Amino acid sequence: xxxxxxxxxxxxxxxxxxxxxxxxxxxxxxxxxxxxxxxxxxxxxxxxxxxxxxxxxxxxxxxxxxxxxxxxxxxxxxxxxxxxxxxxxxxxxxxxxxxxxxxxxxxxxxxxxxxxxxxxxxxxxxxxxxxxxxxxxxxxxxxxxxxxxxxxxxxxxxxxxxxxxxxxxxxxxxxxxxxxxxxxxxxxxxxxxxxxxxxxxxxxxxxxxxxxxxxxxxxxxxxxxxxxxxxxxxxxxxxxxxxxxxxxxxxxxxxxxxxxxxxxxxxxxxxxxxxxxxxxxxxxxxxxxxxxxxxxxxxxxxxxxxxxxxxxxxxxxxxxxxxxxxxxxxxxxxxxxxxxxxxxxxxxxxxxxxxxxxxxxxxx
Amino acid sequence: xxxxxxxxxxxxxxxxxxxxxxxxxxxxxxxxxxxxxxxxxxxxxxxxxxxxxxxxxxxxxxxxxxxxxxxxxxxxxxxxxxxxxxxxxxxxxxxxxxxxxxxxxxxxxxxxxxxxxxxxxxxxxxxxxxxxxxxxxxxxxxxxxxxxxxxxxxxxxxxxxxxxxxxxxxxxxxxxxxxxxxxxxxxxxxxxxxxxxxxxxxxxxxxxxxxxxxxxxxxxxxxxxxxxxxxxxxxxxxxxxxxxxxxxxxxxxxxxxxxxxxxxxxxxxxxxxxxxxxxxxxxxxxxxxxxxxxxxxxxxxxxxxxxxxxxxxxxxxxxxxxxxxxxxxxxxxxxxxxxxxxxxxxxxxxxxxxxxxxxxxxxx
Numbered sequence: 054x055x056x057x058x059x060x061x062x063x064x065x066x067x068x069x070x071x072x073x074x075x076x077x078x079x080x081x082x083x084x085x086x087x088x089x090x091x092x093x094x095x096x097x098x099x100x101x102x103x104x105x106x107x108x109x110x111x112x113x114x115x116x117x118x119x120x121x122x123x124x125x126x127x128x129x130x131x132x133x134x135x136x137x138x139x140x141x142x143x144x145x146x147x148x149x150x151x152x153x154x155x156x157x158x159x160x161x162x163x164x165x166x167x168x169x170x171x172x173x174x175x176x177x178x179x180x181x182x183x184x185x186x187x188x189x190x191x192x193x194x195x196x197x198x199x200x201x202x203x204x205x206x207x208x209x210x211x212x213x214x215x216x217x218x219x220x221x222x223x224x225x226x227x228x229x230x231x232x233x234x235x236x237x238x239x240x241x242x243x244x245x246x247x248x249x250x251x252x253x254x255x256x257x258x259x260x261x262x263x264x265x266x267x268x269x270x271x272x273x274x275x276x277x278x279x280x281x282x283x284x285x286x287x288x289x290x291x292x293x294x295x296x297x298x299x300x301x302x303x304x305x306x307x308x309x310x311x312x313x314x315x316x317x318x319x320x321x322x323x324x325x326x327x328x329x330x331x332x333x334x335x336x337x338x339x340x341x342x343x344x345x346x347x348x349x350x351x352x353x354x355x356x357x358x359x360x361x362x363x364x365x366x367x368x369x370x371x372x373x374x375x376x377x378x379x380x381x382x383x384x385x386x387x388x389x390x391x392x393x394x395x396x397x398x399x400x401x402x403x404x405x406x407x408x409x410x411x412x413x414x415x416x417x
Numbered sequence: 418x419x420x421x422x423x424x425x426x427x428x429x430x431x432x433x434x435x436x437x438x439x440x441x442x443x444x445x446x447x448x449x450x451x452x453x454x455x456x457x458x459x460x461x462x463x464x465x466x467x468x469x470x471x472x473x474x475x476x477x478x479x480x481x482x483x484x485x486x487x488x489x490x491x492x493x494x495x496x497x498x499x500x501x502x503x504x505x506x507x508x509x510x511x512x513x514x515x516x517x518x519x520x521x522x523x524x525x526x527x528x529x530x531x532x533x534x535x536x537x538x539x540x541x542x543x544x545x546x547x548x549x550x551x552x553x554x555x556x557x558x559x560x561x562x563x564x565x566x567x568x569x570x571x572x573x574x575x576x577x578x579x580x581x582x583x584x585x586x587x588x589x590x591x592x593x594x595x596x597x598x599x600x601x602x603x604x605x606x607x608x609x610x611x612x613x614x615x616x617x618x619x620x621x622x623x624x625x626x627x628x629x630x631x632x633x634x635x636x637x638x639x640x641x642x643x644x645x646x647x648x649x650x651x652x653x654x655x656x657x658x659x660x661x662x663x664x665x666x667x668x669x670x671x672x673x674x675x676x677x678x679x680x681x682x683x684x685x686x687x688x689x690x691x692x693x694x695x696x697x698x699x700x701x702x703x704x705x706x707x708x709x710x711x712x713x714x715x716x717x718x719x720x721x722x723x724x725x726x727x728x729x730x731x732x733x734x735x736x737x738x739x740x741x742x743x744x745x746x747x748x749x750x751x752x753x754x755x756x757x758x759x760x761x762x763x764x765x766x767x768x769x770x771x772x773x774x775x776x777x778x779x780x781x
Contacts, residue, residue, distance in 0.1 A: 075628070139771075396742075
């Protein structure tokens with residue numbers, strides 16, 4: 054955190070043509086972003102949304118309202134700009150990077166995508182919205198966490214590394230990155246990770262996800278409890294101490310490829326002083342993993358909404374993030390984080406572009 | 418309200434590639450906007466921010482932290498794109514229409530503005546941000562409401578008419594309009610209007626405005642009370658009954674030119690089925706006036722933030738508006754309403770652009 058840049062930003066805020074403090078939280082965000090980026094007038098140019106997709110063996114336990122093949126279909130949907138996050142990214146003027154982190158089955162072939170073709174906003178008033186699709190497959194879906202670890206140690210490390218590499222190459226020019234994901238079954242994974250990393254009770258952090266009924270949710274809680282027990286993460290006498298405290302090991306045991314990749318993106322972005330915006334409960338689980346791997350990533354994790362999934366509030370509390378809005382979102386994909394980009398950009402744009410009292414010839 | 422269009426939008430929402438209800442309030446907004454506009458897939462193309470500026474005789478009472486000449490200086494600042502709302506409009510891809518509704522002194526001459534020159538976003542990722550400046554001067558500042566009416570009946574009618582005309586000509590192509598304003602002293606005007614139109618106690622609806630201290634705020638309350646009494650709007654025996662119930666008469670007595678003009682914009686937009694987004698307490702006072710003049714404008718009044726000025730909550734409650742966010746804004750100018758445009762556009766863009774399950778080849 055660059056205190057000098059933050060101080061310079063605070064001084065500038067006092068000179069801009071508005072009553073002091075009248076832009077409320079936007080002023081605080083501009084000052085914080087100045088400190089984070091080291092730029093007294095951060096622009097957050099070229100914002101991006103990264104959407105990582107992967108599959109999860111735990112879907113065999115009947116934890117989702119949708120079959121596993123929907124992950125693959127949605128990856129195509131992201132690639133062709135037909136998803137909610139595609140539309141929202143366009144409105145906020147962000148590019149989208151779609152990452153296959155390990156969808157079940159063979160690599161997804163997408164005609165015409167992956168070449169960075171811009172999908173221009175037809176009304177010309179907002180958004181460039183280029184979409185790029187990349188293959189960073191760690192495997193072909195994880196194993197069932199209810200019976201053992203999701204992946205091998207080398208896969209967990211590879212997922213994190215792929216995320217760091219993605220951040221430092223394909224996202225290197227992004228001024229701010231929204232974290233999105235897709236993977237049938239991944240709210241169960243997120244609940245297990247959140248319980249393991251925060252110590253919260255599984256019942257408190259397990260929600261309806263894409264929309265299962267209360268009976269199925271109760272079943273999800275049981276699956277999460279079983280997964281924690283099967284992986285020595287239930288915090289009781291069966292837990293294996295120090296090793297379980299290693300966040301990479303927690304990721305290996307009850308995580309997912311897309312979660313690991315997003316945690317890596319957060320780590321890589323933070324290393325490059327690029328803020329990342331946390332979306333819902335799955336993105337939040339990735340943020341918890343990144344935070345546990347390297348505590349200095351914390352300031353670079355920015356809030357968006359308060360998600361409907363109950364584990365999200367536990368995550369935001371653990372990460373000390375105050376949401377910007379609550380639209381009762383529970384989609385994931387980065388939809389809420391993408392929408393929040395307009396708030397961060399408005400904070401920085403007004404900070405950068407407003408006239409000072411002196412420039413406007415206004416005496417105070 | 419077109420129930421068929423809303424029904425069609427609701428049906429479409431159920432077909433889009435996301436779990437039902439997972440976009441939360443964005444889904445509700447898209448359905449509501451379909452009903453309001455009569456378009457099952459509303460686009461809200463060409464969004465605009467209108468910023469109306471005027472002066473107020475009540476500034477002589479010492480109710481503001483800033484001198485009256487700041488209104489004129491800020492009008493120039495809007496015209497040249499140096500204000501907070503200018504930057505936010507650019508981020509959300511909205512054009513700005515700056516209206517001189519009656520700034521004190523001669524008409525403001527602005528070099529190079531008023532020709533609709535586009536102020537392009539330099540990073541190319543968002544916003545067109547054309548700025549147009551127009552003269553709709555009703556007078557050269559209003560009279561002091563503490564001693565009598567702010568304006569003549571013909572001026573009040575002229576302000577409303579100018580707003581309706583502006584909506585139906587210069588804003589005719591806008592798919593959604595954010596209501597902004599500027600005028601030193603106008604939070605005092607807003608408090609008087611809110612008290613008169615809702616019956617709320619002056620102390621409850623009078624706040625620090627641009628940032629006066631508690632002592633000055635208490636003085637503002639006294640000025641508002643005096644204005645209501647001097648204009649027969651104090652609701653007691655001195656009030657003159659039916660005539661005071663006429664919203665145009667309330668506007669004439671304790672209103673302002675920019676408030677009347679914005680109320681007219683709301684009326685004109687509603688007549689053209691164009692939704693308008695309410696900003697802070699002054700914009701909210703204009704919404705109250707419009708609502709009192711013609712109740713069928715109500716559905717077209719959309720919320721943005723919950724403002725820091727206490728009268729704003731009273732206004733939102735009276736108009737049955739649920740804010741989208743709370744960033745502790747207290748600037749006015751349309752800054753919060755402009756920021757909210759990204760939420761409304763995200764709701765409609767996702768509704769319009771997302772693939773259906775059938776289009777994406779996903780079985781449910």
